[in-house]
Amino acid sequence: MKTIEEFISENEEQTRDFAASCISIFKPGDIVELSGNLGAGKTFFVKSFCELKNIPNANSPSFAIVNEYAGKEKIYHFDFYRIKKNEELIEIGFYDYINDESAITFIEWGDLFEELLPLSRYVIKFGLLDNTKRKISLLKYE
Amino acid sequence: MNVLGIETSCDETSVAVISNGQLKVNLISSQDFHIKFGGVVPELSSRAHLQTVTPLMKEALHQAMLELKEIEVIAATAGPGLIGALLVGLTFAKGLCYSLDKTFIPVNHIEGHIFSGFLMEDKPQYPYLCLVVSGGHSLLLIVEDDLRIKKLGGTIDDAAGEAFDKAAKMMGLGYPGGPNIQMYAEKGNPDAIKFPIAQLKNKYDYSFSGLKTALLRFIQKEYEGKVPESDLPDLAASFQKTISDTLTTNVIKALNEYKVKSISVVGGVAANRYIQNAFHEIAESRNLKLVIPDQQYCGDNAAMIAYRGMLLHLNKKKYNLGFNAFPSISEGMFSDG
Numbered sequence: 362m363k364t365i366e367e368f369i370s371e372n373e374e375q376t377r378d379f380a381a382s383c384i385s386i387f388k389p390g391d392i393v394e395l396s397g398n399l400g401a402g403k404t405f406f407v408k409s410f411c412e413l414k415n416i417p418n419a420n421s422p423s424f425a426i427v428n429e430y431a432g433k434e435k436i437y438h439f440d441f442y443r444i445k446k447n448e449e450l451i452e453i454g455f456y457d458y459i460n461d462e463s464a465i466t467f468i469e470w471g472d473l474f475e476e477l478l479p480l481s482r483y484v485i486k487f488g489l490l491d492n493t494k495r496k497i498s499l500l501k502y503e
Numbered sequence: 504m505n506v507l508g509i510e511t512s513c514d515e516t517s518v519a520v521i522s523n524g525q526l527k528v529n530l531i532s533s534q535d536f537h538i539k540f541g542g543v544v545p546e547l548s549s550r551a552h553l554q555t556v557t558p559l560m561k562e563a564l565h566q567a568m569l570e571l572k573e574i575e576v577i578a579a580t581a582g583p584g585l586i587g588a589l590l591v592g593l594t595f596a597k598g599l600c601y602s603l604d605k606t607f608i609p610v611n612h613i614e615g616h617i618f619s620g621f622l623m624e625d626k627p628q629y630p631y632l633c634l635v636v637s638g639g640h641s642l643l644l645i646v647e648d649d650l651r652i653k654k655l656g657g658t659i660d661d662a663a664g665e666a667f668d669k670a671a672k673m674m675g676l677g678y679p680g681g682p683n684i685q686m687y688a689e690k691g692n693p694d695a696i697k698f699p700i701a702q703l704k705n706k707y708d709y710s711f712s713g714l715k716t717a718l719l720r721f722i723q724k725e726y727e728g729k730v731p732e733s734d735l736p737d738l739a740a741s742f743q744k745t746i747s748d749t750l751t752t753n754v755i756k757a758l759n760e761y762k763v764k765s766i767s768v769v770g771g772v773a774a775n776r777y778i779q780n781a782f783h784e785i786a787e788s789r790n791l792k793l794v795i796p797d798q799q800y801c802g803d804n805a806a807m808i809a810y811r812g813m814l815l816h817l818n819k820k821k822y823n824l825g826f827n828a829f830p831s832i833s834e835g836m837f838s839d840g
Contacts, residue, residue, distance in 0.1 A: 399669050400719035404660055404712065418834060421661045421712075423669075424639030425513070426585060429830045443668075452548030454587045492720055 365483075366499040369490070376402055379497055380409035386499075389434050390462040392479055394471030397487025402495055403469045406485065407438055410467075422469070426453065435464035441473045450477055505569055506576045506816070507599075508809025509556065511592030512584025512612045513639070516555040517805035520567040520574075521813055526622055527567035529799065529806035530559050552591040574605060578812020581609035582829035589828040597824050608812040609826045611836070615807035617646060618814060620767040620794035622806055627794045628764040632757055634750060636778075637770030637802075638664035641709045643753055644837060645761055649814050654837035655757055656707025663746055663772045666711035670718055670742050674730050684739045685775055691736030693744035693777075696721065700749050707753050714745055747778045751785060758789060765792040774798050 365386070370376045387393060387410075395403040404421045411419035416432040422440040430436040437458045444450055455477060459466050471478055481503050488496045508519040516532040532555045564571060579596035582589055593609065600607035616635050620627045627633075627646070635642040641658035661669070664681060671680030676687065698717050701710035721738075722730055730738060754766070768782050773795050786793035800806055 398719075399673060400712075400716040408660065418831075420658055421665060423665050424637075424662060425583070425831075427830075429586075449548055452550055452587070453585050454549075489723075492724065 362500055362502050364498060364500055368497045368499075370402070370495045370497055371493055373405065376405055376495070376497070377409045377413075380406055381413055383410060383499065384413055387465050387483065389465055391465050392459055392482040393465065393467045394475075394478055394482055394484045395467060395469045395487065396472040396484065398489065401487035401489060402497075403485075403487055404440075406487070406497075407467045407469070411436060411438075427458065435461070437461070437464050437466040439466065439468040439471075441468065441470040444474065447474045447477055450474060504576065504813070504816075505567075505574045506578060506809045506813045507560070507563075507574045507596075508610075508805040508807075508812060509560070509577070509579040509592040509596050510612070510615070510803060510805040510808045511552040511556065511588050512580045512582070513588060513803060515803045516552045516559055516592075517803065517808075518556070518559045518563040519805035519809045520563050520569060521806070521809045522567065522569070524813070526806050526810070527569075528563045529804055530563050530566075531799070531802070531804055532559060549585075549587040549591050552588055556592060556595050571599070571603065576606045576608055576812055576816050578608040578610050578808050578815075580612045580615065580808050581826060583612060583831045584828075586828055586830045589830070593828050601824055606816060607822055607824055607826075608815050608820070609822055610808045610811045610815070611832075612803075612808075613640060613642065613832060613837075614652070615811045616640070616769045617644060617652060617767075618811050619769045619796045619800045619804075619807040621810055621814075622800045623794055623796055625792070625794060627767045628792060630761075630763050631765040631767050631794075632754065632761065632763045634754060634766070634768045634773075635770045636663040636750065636768065636772035638662060638668065640770060641711075641750075642837075643707050643709075643757060645757070645763065646767075649818050652837045656705050656709065656753060658709040658711065659703065660710050660712035661715060663709070663711060663750065664770070666715060666746060667772065667775075669715055673715075673719055673722055674735060674738060676735070676739075681772065681775060684743055685777065687735045687739035688743040688777060689736075689740075691738070691740030693740040695737035696741040698741060698745040700745065700752065706756055709749060709753065711746070711749070714742075714749070718742060743775070743777050746772075747775075747781045750778065751781050754782075754785065758785070758791075763791065765794060767794040769796055769801065771802050773801050 422428040428438040506521040510517040519529040668680035676683040
């Protein structure tokens with residue numbers, strides 16, 4: 362595991378800047394796990410990343426479990442928040458999604474079912490430092 | 504005309520029958536399946552839909568006192584939803600239509616919700632303003648007639664139902680979030696705490712993510728994360744009012760701009776009594792008819808899919824068996840107007 366970037370964000374604009382710095386890093390076939398509490402900025406990050414890729418309609422997949430966005434590159438946007446057991450994910454074809462080499466896959470609350478995630482992946486951790494500041498760490502697991 | 508409706512877009516398997524415009528039966532797996540057939544239905548899986556859809560259809564036909572050969576139209580949800588789940592119901596419908604030579608109608612799940620008010624005795628009148636609010640969707644639309652639907656706005660992040668569920672979690676209230684917040688809110692003061700309402704570029708869009716963050720910060724600052732029981736009613740009431748005000752603000756803007764005869768609020772969040780009251784007030788003050796479907800038609804159900812399928816068929820819409828399932832709504836899907 363190595364740390365690629367550590368970033369302090371004080372507002373949405375700065376989180377957007379962080380998303381911009383990830384554009385050159387994430388490639389089709391990559392899996393990106395996002396961890397952090399409710400309201401930590403996970404969905405906002407994915408939304409910002411998608412907007413920079415000219416995908417304007419990204420929103421929370423908490424209910425849908427996975428949203429698919431068709432841009433120049435395909436993006437799968439998962440959320441494990443309301444999943445109760447890992448069979449559910451396997452049943453809905455989770456491996457078909459993450460083995461799609463033409464798509465970048467983001468997984469909110471990926472840490473809830475870490476055993477299903479491939480070893481080789483990016484992890485973004487969102488931590489609330491105080492009432493306004495967030496610490497965002499980008500890690501690479503191999 | 505007999506129409507069979509099949510819904511498998513997400514957690515629920517549902518089968519319904521409409522005969523000559525009248526809903527005969529509407530079976531929903533979580534409520535009807537395990538009672539009748541025993542066994543546990545997993546919360547979310549394509550296999551569960553696969554195991555449930557055939558017995559549920561047989562039971563629906565039995566209750567409607569019809570045989571499969573008496574069905575003329577088979578309508579199934581084609582999207583949006585989980586692709587693996589959608590494919591079960593859609594392929595099942597296609598198979599039946601192909602082998603028994605029935606008319607196949609793929610239905611957009613959101614359109615099912617939009618027209619679910621017509622399942623009530625007192626139906627919406629065209630044109631009407633429709634607010635779809637559920638766990639997965641928040642949309643504001645103008646419905647001109649059977650076929651012309653124009654989207655005014657939608658959520659740019661979280662859906663309204665999702666906001667309720669996540670707020671309940673932050674407050675330490677269990678699932679289901681919406682009903683629990685409503686229960687506490689009834690004993691609280693809705694004006695106790697002021698939460699922000701997002702102002703967005705498109706005046707008809709919704710955003711609930713900022714409200715979620717504001718609530719989180721409030722809970723951390725005031726209570727260091729754990730809300731005492733005594734403060735839950737005011738907090739729940741204030742949160743619920745903010746959601747309701749957010750929804751009604753855009754509705755009022757739309758009513759000032761568009762001339763409609765009715766308002767219809769549909770989807771799971773439409774079951775919230777505070778929100779229902781807010782819409783009753785708006786409708787009354789403007790002399791408009793308000794249609795909110797009964798709770799059984801607010802959640803995901805096949806009755807609305809059968810109804811929408813019937814409507815499309817009566818409007819001479821034709822679809823072939825090559826019609827594919829789609830996971831999400833594309834831009835411009837509701838741009839007719």
